[in-house]
Amino acid sequence: MALKKEYLYYPGCSLHSSATSYDDSSRAVLEALGSKVVEIDDWNCCGATAYMAIKEMTAFTISARNLAIAEKKGDHVVAPCSGCYVGLSKANNYIKEFPEVHKKVNTALAEGGLSYNGTVHVRHVMDLFVHDLGADELKKFVKKPLKDLKVGCYYGCQIIRPKNEIDSPEYPTTMEKLMEACGATAVDFVMKAFCCGGAILGTEEAIGLRLIKNLMQSAKRNGAQILVTPCPLCQMNLDAYQRRAAKKYGMKFDIPILYFTQLIGLAMGISPKKLGFGKEIVSAKSVLKQFL
Amino acid sequence: MSPKIGVYICHCGTNIAGKVAIDEVVGFAKTLPNVAMVREYKFMCSEPGQNLIKDDIKKEKLDRVVVASCSPLMHEKTFRGACEAAGLNKYLLHMANIREHCSWVTEENAPATEKAKALIRGAVAKAALLEPLEKKEVKIHPHVMVIGGGIAGIQAALDIADSGRKVYLVEKDPSIGGHMAQFDKTFPTLDCAACILTPKMVQVGQHPNIELLSYSVVEKLEGFVGNFKATVRMKSRYVDLKKCNGCGDCWNKCPAWRVEKPKGEKKVVHNALTLGPPKAIYMPTLQSIPAVPVIDKESCIYFKNGKCQICVKTCPTGAVDHKMVDVVREIEIGSIIVATGYKLFDVTKMPQYGYGRYPNVLTGLEFEHLNCAAGSTGGQVLMENGEPPKSIAIIHCIGSRDKNYHEYCSRVCCMYALKFAHLVKEKTHAEVYDFYIDMRAFGKGFEEFYNRLLEEGVRFIRGKAAQISNEPIYPEEEGKLIVRVDDTLLGRVRRVPVDMVVLCSAIEATQDAQDVSRLLGLCHSRDGFFAEKHPKLAPVSTAIDGVFIAGCCQSPKDIPDTVAQASGAAAQAMMLAARGAIEIEAATALIDEDRCTGCRICNDLCPYHAIEFISDKKVSRVNDALCKGCGTCVAACPCSAIAAKQFKDNQLLAEIEGVLS
Numbered sequence: 011m012a013l014k015k016e017y018l019y020y021p022g023c024s025l026h027s028s029a030t031s032y033d034d035s036s037r038a039v040l041e042a043l044g045s046k047v048v049e050i051d052d053w054n055c056c057g058a059t060a061y062m063a064i065k066e067m068t069a070f071t072i073s074a075r076n077l078a079i080a081e082k083k084g085d086h087v088v089a090p091c092s093g094c095y096v097g098l099s100k101a102n103n104y105i106k107e108f109p110e111v112h113k114k115v116n117t118a119l120a121e122g123g124l125s126y127n128g129t130v131h132v133r134h135v136m137d138l139f140v141h142d143l144g145a146d147e148l149k150k151f152v153k154k155p156l157k158d159l160k161v162g163c164y165y166g167c168q169i170i171r172p173k174n175e176i177d178s179p180e181y182p183t184t185m186e187k188l189m190e191a192c193g194a195t196a197v198d199f200v201m202k203a204f205c206c207g208g209a210i211l212g213t214e215e216a217i218g219l220r221l222i223k224n225l226m227q228s229a230k231r232n233g234a235q236i237l238v239t240p241c242p243l244c245q246m247n248l249d250a251y252q253r254r255a256a257k258k259y260g261m262k263f264d265i266p267i268l269y270f271t272q273l274i275g276l277a278m279g280i281s282p283k284k285l286g287f288g289k290e291i292v293s294a295k296s297v298l299k300q301f302l
Numbered sequence: 303m304s305p306k307i308g309v310y311i312c313h314c315g316t317n318i319a320g321k322v323a324i325d326e327v328v329g330f331a332k333t334l335p336n337v338a339m340v341r342e343y344k345f346m347c348s349e350p351g352q353n354l355i356k357d358d359i360k361k362e363k364l365d366r367v368v369v370a371s372c373s374p375l376m377h378e379k380t381f382r383g384a385c386e387a388a389g390l391n392k393y394l395l396h397m398a399n400i401r402e403h404c405s406w407v408t409e410e411n412a413p414a415t416e417k418a419k420a421l422i423r424g425a426v427a428k429a430a431l432l433e434p435l436e437k438k439e440v441k442i443h444p445h446v447m448v449i450g451g452g453i454a455g456i457q458a459a460l461d462i463a464d465s466g467r468k469v470y471l472v473e474k475d476p477s478i479g480g481h482m483a484q485f486d487k488t489f490p491t492l493d494c495a496a497c498i499l500t501p502k503m504v505q506v507g508q509h510p511n512i513e514l515l516s517y518s519v520v521e522k523l524e525g526f527v528g529n530f531k532a533t534v535r536m537k538s539r540y541v542d543l544k545k546c547n548g549c550g551d552c553w554n555k556c557p558a559w560r561v562e563k564p565k566g567e568k569k570v571v572h573n574a575l576t577l578g579p580p581k582a583i584y585m586p587t588l589q590s591i592p593a594v595p596v597i598d599k600e601s602c603i604y605f606k607n608g609k610c611q612i613c614v615k616t617c618p619t620g621a622v623d624h625k626m627v628d629v630v631r632e633i634e635i636g637s638i639i640v641a642t643g644y645k646l647f648d649v650t651k652m653p654q655y656g657y658g659r660y661p662n663v664l665t666g667l668e669f670e671h672l673n674c675a676a677g678s679t680g681g682q683v684l685m686e687n688g689e690p691p692k693s694i695a696i697i698h699c700i701g702s703r704d705k706n707y708h709e710y711c712s713r714v715c716c717m718y719a720l721k722f723a724h725l726v727k728e729k730t731h732a733e734v735y736d737f738y739i740d741m742r743a744f745g746k747g748f749e750e751f752y753n754r755l756l757e758e759g760v761r762f763i764r765g766k767a768a769q770i771s772n773e774p775i776y777p778e779e780e781g782k783l784i785v786r787v788d789d790t791l792l793g794r795v796r797r798v799p800v801d802m803v804v805l806c807s808a809i810e811a812t813q814d815a816q817d818v819s820r821l822l823g824l825c826h827s828r829d830g831f832f833a834e835k836h837p838k839l840a841p842v843s844t845a846i847d848g849v850f851i852a853g854c855c856q857s858p859k860d861i862p863d864t865v866a867q868a869s870g871a872a873a874q875a876m877m878l879a880a881r882g883a884i885e886i887e888a889a890t891a892l893i894d895e896d897r898c899t900g901c902r903i904c905n906d907l908c909p910y911h912a913i914e915f916i917s918d919k920k921v922s923r924v925n926d927a928l929c930k931g932c933g934t935c936v937a938a939c940p941c942s943a944i945a946a947k948q949f950k951d952n953q954l955l956a957e958i959e960g961v962l963s
Contacts, residue, residue, distance in 0.1 A: 180769075181653035198659065200771040228773050 011144040016046040017133070018080045018087045022056050022094035029091070029242035031286025035271040036090045036135050038284045042275070043143065043151060050080045050087070056097035059168075060209070070111060071118045073101030078119055078126035088133045090271070092168035092241035095134040102132050134169050135271060136184060136240045137176050145187040153279035155193025156301060161273065162199040162234030162265075163189060164225070166206055166244040179203070185238065185270055192277035201228040206244040211251060222248060223255040226263040235297045238270040245269060249291045266294035276301055305430050306338040308364040309422065310355055312346035312371035314401055319344075321405035321414040327370075330419045334426045338362060347377050352384040359388035366429040370398040370422050391434035393888060393948060398425035420961045427960030431953045435888040440927050442528035443636035444879045447472060449520055449818060452480020453861060454641035454853025454868040456502050461872035463511035467879055470633050471506065472515045472534055474814060477590035479503055480643055484577060484587070486673040486681065487725065488861055489717040490751035496676070500589045507591040516592055521630070523821045526910075526928045527848030528636045528884055538626040539596035541583070545621035548593035552613040552622060553579035560584060560601040569688030572664050575671035575678045583613050583622070588676055597624070637848040637875040640822065640832065641868060642815045644854035647701030647708065647808035655700065655805055656770040660783060661686040662802045663770060666718060669804045673725050683729050683802075691801035693733040694726050695785045697767045701808035703739060708808050710829050712858045715806040716742045720751055722804055723760040734760045735798055737767045737787055745860065763798070765790045770803055809858040822849055823909065831857050842871040847884075850874050889948040890929035891936055895921045897943035904935035904944065 017040065025033035037047050053076050055061075057069035076098065080087045089095040105112045106128045116125050139148065163185035170179050177184040182203060186196035204225060207218035225248065229237055239245050249267040256263040268290060275285040282302050287294065295302065309331045313319035324342050331340040339358050343351045346369055358364050367390065369381045374397045382392035398421040408414035444467050448459045451473030459471045471478070482488075483503070485495035506512055515534055522533035541552075560582050561574035574580070577587040582601040585593065603610035604624050614622045646667055649657045657663045662685050664672065675681040685691050696719045702712040716738065723734045736755075741762070743749045756762070769786045775797070782799035789796045811830035819826060824844055825833040832851045835843035842850045850871040853864040878884065893904075893913075900920035905913050912928030913935060915921075924935075924944075936944045945951070 178653070183653070200769075200773040224775055227775070231773070 011142060011147055013040070013043050013045045013138060013142045014086060015044075016048060016084065017138070018084045019047045019049045020053055020056070020076060020080070020087050020089045020094060020098065021049060022053075022089060022091045024091050024093075024242035028246055029269070031272060031289045032090055032242055032245070032269040034284060034286035035269055035275050036088075038280050039271050039275045039278065040088075040135075040138070042278055042280055047088075048083065050076065050083065052079060056089070056091075056094040057101060058097055059093055062097065062100065067111070067114060069097070070101040070104055071115050073098050074105060074115045074119060074126050075122065075124060077102060077105075077130045077132075078124040081126060081130050085129055086131050086133055088135060088138065090135045090240070092134070092166060093243060095132065096168045099132040102128070102130060134176065134240065136169060139188055139274075140176055140184050145191040148188060148274070149191045152192055152277045154277055154301060156189075156273060156277050157193050159194040159298075159301070160197050160233050160235045161189045161194045162197050162229045162232060162237045163202055163270070164199065164206075164229075164237045164239045164244060164248070164267075165203050166239060166241040167203065167208075169240060170203060185240070188270065188274065189238065192274055194273065194277075197229075197232040197234050199229060199232050199234060201225050206241075206247045207251075208243060208247075211247060218247070219251060219255040219258050222251050223259045223261070226252050226255060226265065227261065229265055230263060234265060236273075236294060237265055237267045238273055239267065240270055252292060264292060266290055266292045266297055268294060305336050305366045306362065306364050307336045307366040307368060307426055307429050308339040308341070308355065308358050308362065309334075309337055309368045309370065309426065310346050310351075311340070311342040311400075311422075312351070312369065313342065313344045314371060314405075315344065318371070318401050318405045318418075321408060321411055322400060322418045323411065323415045326415055327418050327422065331422055331426070334423060336366070336430050337426060338364060346371050347380050352380070355381065355384045356388040359385065359390050365390065365394065366432060367395045368398060368422065368425045368429050369395065370400045370418065370425065372401040373397075373399050373403075392437075393435040394429070394432050396425050396429040396432060398422045423963065424957040424960035428953050428957035431950075431956050432948065435947055438886050438888055438926060439883045440526070440528045440886055441883050442878050442881060443530070443634055444468070445470065445633070445635045446637050446639065446875045446879065447520075447530070447532055447633065447635040448639045448641060450480070450641035450643055450853070450855070451475070451478030451506075451514075451516070452641060452643045452853060453482045453499065453502075454643070454855075454864045455480070455639070456499075456506055457865045457868035458639045458641060458852055458872040458875075459512055460502065460505055460509065461869050462876055463509045465876050467511065467876065469512045470515060470532075470534075470635065471512055472518050472520055474517070474519050475586060476517045476539060476594075476596040477503075477586045477592070478506060478514065478516065479587065479589070479591070481667075482861060483589065484667065484674065485670050486675065487721055489721040490745070490747040492721070492724070496587075496589060503589065503591040507593075514592065517596060520818065520821060523638075524911075527846075527886070528878070529927070530635050530638060530848065532633050532635065532638075534631055534633060536629045536631065538628050539594065540622060540624055540626050541595050541597065542621040542623060542626075543592055543594050545619045546594040546617075547619055547621075548585075548595075549618065550579070551616045551618065552583045552595060553581045553585075555612050555616045556581035556583045557610070557612060558582035558601050558603050560598045568661075568686050570672075570679055570684050570686050572662070572668050572672065572686060575668060577671060577674055577676050580678070594621075597622075637850065637878050638822070639850045639852055639868075639871045639875055640818060640824065640844075640855060641851070641853045641871075642812060642818055642855040644809045644858065645812040647810050649700055649805050649807050651707065652700060654769045655697070655767075655803070656772070656783070657805060660770065660772055662691070662783065664802070664804050666715070666722075666804060666806045669722060673722075673729075681729070683726055683732075685802055690730045691732050693735065693800040694802045694804065695735045695737060695767070695770075695783070695798060695800040696722050696804045696806065697785070698736075698738040698806050699766060699808075700805045701810070708810060708829065710858070711742060712809040713742070714809065714858060714860050717745070717748055717751065717860070719804075719806050720755045720760075723755055724758060727758050727760065732801070735785070735800060736760050736762045737785065738762065738764060739766050745862070763787060763789055763791075763796070774799075809854060811855070815855050822846060824849065824851075829857075831855060842867055842874055847886075848878060886927055887929065887931050889931040889946065890926045891924050891931060891933070891944050891946050893922055893924055894943045894945070895919065895923070897941050898922055899941055899943075901940065903938055903940065907934050907938050909934065
């Protein structure tokens with residue numbers, strides 16, 4: 011197994027704003043593994059999950075514009091954000107499966123001088139590690155093994171549910187294999203596919219904080235020194251709200267939340283600066299001091 | 303002389319007549335060449351219907367018969383019988399299928415009528431060219447081989463042996479008894495499995511007509527119905543079957559354990575529970591038949607370093623011999639009953655239930671071993687720390703009724719779950735939570751059993767458990783296993799903390815069964831179980847004549863159904879043996895030896911291994927006893943040297959022309 015020479019890259023809004031460390035680390039890791047990362051021109055919003063629930067056709071069209079632009083340049087589009095990945099994949103699948111959707115979307119795209127033939131594959135960064143590279147291959151690139159580091163792998167909901175080509179929706183184990191390949195110890199983390207609260211923290215904070223408390227409590231009990239995730243929203247919720255949740259429930263959490271690509275990059279010997287370290291709210295400095 | 307063909311058109315009640323205009327078709331058939339007689343009748347297969355054919359053959363001197371009715375699979379035999387009874391060679395009958403191929407699948411009446419006409423025109427054209435064939439018979443060897451010594455194999459073997467015929471019972475394990483010998487009680491009557499099974503096992507061991515080949519596998523099978531030859535490898539058990547008296551001194555002294563030994567905190571090891579001795583030299587259960595131990599090569603010290611041999615020194619009869627080798631023997635039989643049973647679904651495929659990660663999560667079979675009075679805990683329900691549990695969850699449908707694993711229902715889990723619940727209530731003070739999707743209590747006495755359990759205070763929760771974790775959120779969950787479930791009656795997600803979890807794993811087809819099916823050429827249905835010849839009317843027969851199936855290798859079923867099916871299979875085998883001879887397919891393939899170039903392409907293609915190569919003549923020849931007339935070789939022969947009787951080129955072309963003209 012090997013990565014492709016080149017991947018088209020769809021960062022989405024998060025990776026250009028709140029999740030720049032995910033952006034930096036994804037690009038740095040893929041390039042260090044020998045793949046060129048080409049950001050697609052003039053991309054727009056992925057349609058996001060919320061839009062899809064309200065105006066499906068419009069959301070499909072918004073997503074399809076990105077796919078149509080990508081199609082001119084290649085066939086594999088990587089979307090590191092789980093939300094973007096789900097949005098683009100869903101639009102892509104509907105367009106491929108239902109000719110009437112395809113027709114409507116193309117009618118709209120034609121107004122902007124575009125059309126989409128349905129030849130693009132939407133990929134997630136984790137999917138590249140599973141299907142194109144493989145944990146065994148990754149091991150060969152590890153220069154600074156993350157020895158004795160206890161990592162909890164937190165998947166969130168989007169990339170593995172409901173139907174997916176990446177991992178078991180019930181009990182995923184892919185990231186654990188990647189972390190083990192990097193020399194870290196993956197702890198048993200039962201809540202790894204449970205909800206982080208998603209967007210609910212903005213409207214129903216009490217419920218969101220309870221979910222975060224459950225997750226952090228489980229991570230702590232299992233001895234995780236650090237949590238890694240493939241999702242910007244998960245990262246933000248756990249990073250930004252863990253202390254508020256701890257205060258509300260009279261507990262203490264101090265677990266840095268990183269992107270899995272950051273730890274992979276670190277193990278590969280890429281400089282921490284290139285991987286966006288230092289941008290997390292709960293600092294990873296003390297836990298990772300021997301590797302940084 | 304041109305042939306005289308009689309055409310008989312069946313209404314099949316309204317099945318055909320509801321779509322096809324019979325009168326019109328009768329008028330049409332009368333215009334066809336060589337047709338001397340056309341009749342229609344409500345049910346041609348009935349006695350008066352058959353009599354019409356018989357009388358016409360005799361009075362009108364018909365020499366060909368075309369019946370336009372259902373599929374030949376349904377009634378070809380019937381109408382062939384009618385022809386034969388009237389003195390006409392039965393292979394001069396041809397059927398036009400105007401039901402399955404026409405009236406049942408055509409929406410409008412007019413096209414159905416036209417299609418019926420075309421099919422009859424084709425059938426008449428072919429019938430004119432039919433040739434009489436010779437009826438063939440082969441002798442049936444009276445002995446029977448039963449593969450698999452579970453309750454199905456035991457029942458079948460005993461039935462046949464009691465009828466006075468010799469049975470070879472081949473069992474891959476060191477003892478017969480199968481899964482049933484590992485159960486404690488049986489649902490719904492709660493009689494003890496050992497109490498009802500052991501006498502049957504003993505009978506097998508002592509029956510003069512049964513030759514038990516235990517710890518043996520069938521390696522090769524040749525031949526055909528009535529005349530099979532099986533090669534059986536009797537694996538070396540390193541203990542002489544004749545010398546051993548089953549005293550047990552060897553395993554009492556044996557220092558090596560073949561399963562994990564309880565140690566320290568771990569007072570009970572749930573996945574290492576045994577019903578027989580846990581040592582390297584052991585019997586699967588203390589009721590084993592033959593009552594002779596076997597040495598487990600993996601754990602035996604001698605096989606590791608050539609030392610020890612305590613068993614050899616201990617044995618009072620000198621029966622242990624580490625140098626013993628496998629014995630291969632050939633047996634001749636007339637028919638075979640396959641009763642290879644099932645295996646349990648591997649629950650580690652569903653990691654959300656934590657089997658293997660958490661202590662005190664057990665499979666159904668492990669829980670049987672835990673409950674069994676002869677088992678490691680003497681039948682006490684204990685956690686791995688040696689304490690009795692205060693609460694137990696029993697979870698149905700693990701791997702069954704789940705499109706990700708097995709779509710089918712395993713049929714026994716609901717009832718064995720109830721049995722478990724009852725045993726727990728009887729033996730402990732534990733609270734029992736039973737998580738079910740639907741309670742399938744369809745058998746005799748099942749619903750009554752369910753009602754009984756409802757009254758025993760078991761807490762039934764309708765909903766498939768989603769996850770087992772050891773992750774407490776609430777204080778009462780500390781130190782417990784937590785079952786997350788969508789309670790579909792309550793309409794909300796619940797968390798139920800318990801001490802122990804029993805996973806009712808699905809029944810699935812075995813790997814051994816696949817080997818056996820490859821040997822025998824048996825077919826599987828999509829679920830992996832052996833396919834029966836007809837799901838309703840030939841449930842123990844298979845596509846291979848003389849090979850019958852019984853028990854869970856055909857589909858998941860409980861003990862009563864298994865026993866009934868085994869007796870059915872035994873009756874089929876006895877019927878063959880009693881008849882002494884059997885008529886076989888006459889419409890076989892025939893190789894024109896003058897045209898055959900000896901290329902041997904057909905040899906390997908034949909699915910029935912019916913073509914042999916005559917090396918001195920350098921031609922291939924069809925063994926009529928094996929050939930099923932499938933036509934594979936006919937199509938493959940590059941020299942057109944092979945013809946299928948009744949499906950010769952001129953006959954087929956005439957039929958096609960008839961249909962299309």
